[in-house]
Amino acid sequence: MPITPRTLSGFKDRLPKEAYAKSQMLKSIVTSFEKFGFSPIETPHLEYAEILKKQGSDEIQKEMYHFIDHGGREVALRFDLTLPLARFISQYKNELGLPFKRYCIGNVFRGERAQKGRYREFTQCDFDFIGTQSIGSDAEIIQVIFQSLSDLGLKNFTIHINNRKIFNGLCESLNAKEDTTEILRIIDKIDKIGQDSVSKELQEKTSLTLTQIQTLLDFIALKQEGDSLKFLSLLSPYKAYNQTLKEGLEELESLCEILAPLIPQSFYQINLSIARGLGYYTGIIYETTLGDLPTLGSVCSGGRYDNLTQNFSNEKMSGVGASIGLDRLLAGLEELGLITSSTPAKAILIPLNNLQYAYTTAKSLRELGIKIEVYPEVIKPQKAFKYANNKGYEWVIITGESEQATHSASLKNMQNGEQQNQLSLEKIADILK
């Protein structure tokens, strides 16, 4: 009995066009990372379950794929790249030398309920700078976000920047320090559920009074106008509230002083409502939205954390990093028409009579810098054009008897149907370039 070919629910194949678009996108992102000296590392997909167990929200723990292996060990598939990084840093910190920066692109697994656009296996794309508290490293991560998105051809996006310390200081000033995590979690939903629902939930689930909630909501609703440093100077009076608020605002000032000559102001702004729900951020945080696709959500988020390696050591290890939401960004680039080519090769060569002449012609064209597929059989033109169309080729090169006799090839543009006969290979290479 034949088996029905199928993937597991929540898992996804990528056909050539999509896989090629993704690979082109990754190539661009990797180049951007490497411009700043980030190095790749690799860790296994499978780890001891206990390495991945302690951190992470309860939900993620439930979603973890774990099982007993051949040797009786409890093992698990990684559900992010952060916990493996924490293990990696703890294990090799002497060899690596701190500060240490790395990028890591890899698949992670979460057995969450299947839903549209969410997959149980997906690719993460993380870059982190470990072992330094310098505000320069925060600035650099933001610079890398700017560079990566610019290199992908995006011209209209905003990096929204905030500092956890501002939130913490604000909660402190409202005598609600113990509720900070819960307040953050609720505030984080403001874009999704709106100010009224956030206010209601804060009343129900925290110790804040209605007046305090209004103070908080008024503060985070303050919008930057003009440049970031000017906005920060308007916020200066808040420094008097407490040391935490002071630090938070001063760090943002230092950051923006470094950023000013590096990134055009139109690409970043202070946004006091950015909360980043995850518990582990402790300093400057950011999210990135595309101006032309406001409902897409953040395509690159991150921030500073102070306790990366807490599962493995009592030593504090500070770091700063961000993660590009690859699938979301790919969907965005497609919607914006920034993904154009669908075939790695520029053209397909069709042999009408002689395979050997076809292969030597293709070889010569490759030596002239043209990527080229060869149809592997002698074929009739109409059938070949249909095949080329189906594969998404813009150009078809034809070699028949007359071309072979004149050491040439013919070139057909599939979009307008125009065919130029018996061109020299140099001429074809020029046209295709």
Place this chain on the structure above:
Amino acid sequence: MPITPRTLSGFKDRLPKEAYAKSQMLKSIVTSFEKFGFSPIETPHLEYAEILKKQGSDEIQKEMYHFIDHGGREVALRFDLTLPLARFISQYKNELGLPFKRYCIGNVFRGERAQKGRYREFTQCDFDFIGTQSIGSDAEIIQVIFQSLSDLGLKNFTIHINNRKIFNGLCESLNAKEDTTEILRIIDKIDKIGQDSVSKELQEKTSLTLTQIQTLLDFIALKQEGDSLKFLSLLSPYKAYNQTLKEGLEELESLCEILAPLIPQSFYQINLSIARGLGYYTGIIYETTLGDLPTLGSVCSGGRYDNLTQNFSNEKMSGVGASIGLDRLLAGLEELGLITSSTPAKAILIPLNNLQYAYTTAKSLRELGIKIEVYPEVIKPQKAFKYANNKGYEWVIITGESEQATHSASLKNMQNGEQQNQLSLEKIADILK
């Protein structure tokens, strides 16, 4: 209690230097594949266990990582990229359009006994041409092997080519058709265990007589001298033995006629002892050895198969493909000194007094095409040089007070210790290029 940071037995981390070397190698290989119009595809790491179960040797089945997932499904981690390809082709063949060629680079998992240089998770690098019996597709796969290895800088390697049909025809002529698979399995070990042990094992485990064994061993010991087509013409008399042998030899003739103008003869040869133990090959087969590292084994092997999708359909689907042994090849390139750069960035910039000037200088150098890391804190020169050395940097750029005053930077070569002071950034970019 802190958890001890460690990987599972048989699993491996890659630190930056090694991970970067591997990524550079993959980048080169992908470019080679794309020159021929191979497109990438992606399939999940996790599949229904039954998709992976039927094929594969018993040993591989035992080594498969399989478990019950959250939804009660029996799932397994892929142990190769071939079975997922068979599933993929069966599932999408109408959308893809045949013939179809793809490459796939991904990790696979086998719980085999841990031993030196063998890992339970490793990267495969497959390229296949499905749905055509044209000898042109066999030739192209061999051409891609040649191109990939040449693009990696290798200048001394041999692609050993044989045809399963020659073996099959030979066994037929010895009235040992039923024993063919067993004979192949034993012959496949000839490089490892030698002719005498092979002879002994053939006596014990097959129906062949000693005379027949000698005939077989004499035949496969025939060595190509001169060019491949000349050698094949010397083998012509064997065509008379039976139809299978005739086909096998004629296919090799057609192949070598196509290859002659495409690949220099010194890079390939007919080798009658190549067996490729795996049951599923049915036609032309090949292995590739490096001339400078004769004991390394084959770095790229493959061949033609006729029944890729047998688990999923009764329809026969012919294909031809090969796989680059990435880890082995990486070890080989390292041994041959073909892996040189260890850092993605060309230089590290050290700020002696002002972070802001450091970052703007780095930005300008990046705009001049130089990949550059910035040390994220103001630092003393000696500490900085130690850090740069440890990371493997050849060049250090220094910005202190005097550089800032003159809008310049200083450049130190870490290999000879020479330092050039206060150079213009254009000058530095020229030197680093």
